Structures are given as structure tokens and as C-alpha cells.
Ligand code: CP
């Protein structure tokens with residue numbers, strides 16, 4: 001029960017395929033209550049961006065493990081007054097057992113991890129959203145009973161969620177297709193890492209055409225067209241992304257048993273229609289619930305929780 005004992009999770013690329021499989025298995029056991037774990041530790045949440053799911057699911061997961069959470073709102077700590085990250089990290093290290101950080105730059109997260117010896121977890125940066133993707137993979141496995149021989153298509157902005165999805169799919173042996181407009185492709189370095197992980201056993205395909213990308217796919221996924229921090233670009237982006245909307249027409253090209261995922265929050269009428277998100281193929285609420293189970297597994301593994 002100590003597979004990831006003491007480790008950081010800054011990017012999905014630092015997990016191996018067996019480690020991801022083990023986390024998903026653990027999350028499933030925790031969800032079905034086949035396993036009860038205890039860990040009397042303290043997690044800090046340092047979030048510089050808004051959050052509903054990540055904040056609440058981390059908090060509830062930690063409480064259910066018997067631990068505690070401190071919400072380190074940057075506005076009421078010295079972080080917002082410019083205390084250097086190196087200093088904050090070394091101090092929090094002496095109080096907490098783990099720290100989940102939501103911020104803008106991946107570099108800032110890496111600096112925290114460098115200066116704090118405690119495990120640091122990426123709760124979303126501009127580059128990645130690894131905890132989201134653990135829940136997504138859990139949802140897919142739960143629905144299809146497997147992860148191999150499946151294709152996931154992401155249509156929309158090549159953002160943090162798209163980047164982590166490429167890595168996650170490559171790690172579990174799924175094909176992944178990312179369809180974005182010109183200029184909004186996923187991070188090139190992450191694409192290369194995902195391809196190296198896939199090692200030609202599965203495909204990581206980047207394309208422009210949302211229709212070609214959706215043809216026969218098993219999972220169709222989207223996210224907002226303007227992420228947190230990009231709100232001022234929304235009116236310029238909306239017309240560019242319109243062909244990438246998940247609507248019934250696009251969904252009809254996917255496999256007839258395909259499922260629809262969205263990390264939420266969703267902008268109905270933009271990246272996804274109300275009809276599709278509320279439709280029978282949508283698993284977005286199960287997906288949101290699984291954030292808690294997947295993160296409980298992650299915390300249990302990192303913090304060395306024990307069976308009771
Ligand atoms: N999907 C997700 O991370 O949601 P929140 O921004 O509400 O945490």
C-alpha cells in the first residue's frame with residue numbers, strides 16, 4: 001500500500017504504466033468499499049485558480065481517509081504579497097504531509113517540489129491536469145471493462161486536459177486523437193513524451209479535422225475553449241472553435257456505443273451542446289464522482305495509508 005510512497009505527482013509522465021493500473025485498481029476497490037484505508041495526515045491545498053471538483057474531492061477524500069485538509073487560500077497567506085515560492089515551500093514542508101497546488105506555470109509547481117521535501121501534487125497547471133485524467137481513465141475502465149483496444153478523441157483546445165489525456169492514454173494502451181484548430185495544438189514536448197510512452201503500440205494522433213478524429217471513436221471528450229487565465233480571449237476563440245463543438249451531428253460519427261466525457265465546468269452551447277451533455281451517452285457525473293475515488297487512491301498511495 002505504499003507504491004508511490006513520498007513521491008510527487010507533477011506530470012502523468014512520471015508514472016509508469018503499472019503504477020497507473022495499480023492506482024486505478026485501488027480507486028475501484030475504494031469506491032466499492034472492498035478496501036478501507038486510514039492515513040492520519042495533513043494535506044494543504046494551495047489553489048491560485050478557482051475550483052469546485054478538485055478542491056472538494058481532495059478534501060472529502062482526505063477526510064474519508066481519516067486525515068485533514070488546510071485550505072491555503074493564496075489571498076489570505078503571504079503568497080499573494082509576493083513571498084518567494086522557495087520560502088513558502090520550505091516553510092509549508094515543515095507543517096504539512098503533502099501539498100496539492102493549482103496554479104498557472106508548471107515551473108512554479110516544479111519550484112515548490114524542489115524546495116519542499118513533502119509530496120507535491122499537481123491539482124492543475126496551464127500545462128497539465130493529471131488528477132483529472134486518473135478519474136477519466138477510471139470512468140472509461142468502469143464503463144468498458146477494459147482500457148486497451150479503445151480510442152479516445154479529444155476535440156477543442158490543446159490545453160492542460162488534452163496534454164494529460166495524451167499521456168494517460170499512452171500509459172494505459174489506448175489510442176488517442178486530438179483535434180484542434182491551427183495554432184491551438186497540444187504542447188509539442190508532451191506530444192513527443194506521449195508518443196515515446198506509446199512506443200508505436202498505440203497511436204497518438206494530432207489532427208485538425210474534428211469529423212475525421214471522431215470517426216468510430218469510443219470516447220469523445222472536450223473541455224472549455226478558453227481556460228482559466230484566458231477568459232479575455234473567449235470572444236476571439238469562440239468562432240474559431242465552433243466546428244469543434246460536440247453536438248449530435250459530431251457524436252453520430254463515433255462508435256454507436258461511444259461515451260461522452262467533459263472534465264467540467266462546461267459551457268453549454270459552446271464546446272458541448274446541452275442535448276449531448278444531458279444525453280444517454282454522457283458519463284460526466286460519474287466522471288466527476290470518480291475524481292474523489294481516484295484522488296483518494298493517489299493520496300493513500302503517496303501517503304502510505306494502511307488497511308484497517
Ligand atoms: N475538472 C476540474 O478540475 O474541476 P474544478 O476546476 O471545479 O476543480
Ligand code: NVA
Pocket residue numbers: 124159160161223224226227228263264265
Ligand atoms: N482547461 C480548463 C480545465 C478546468 C478544469 C482550465 O484550465 O481552466
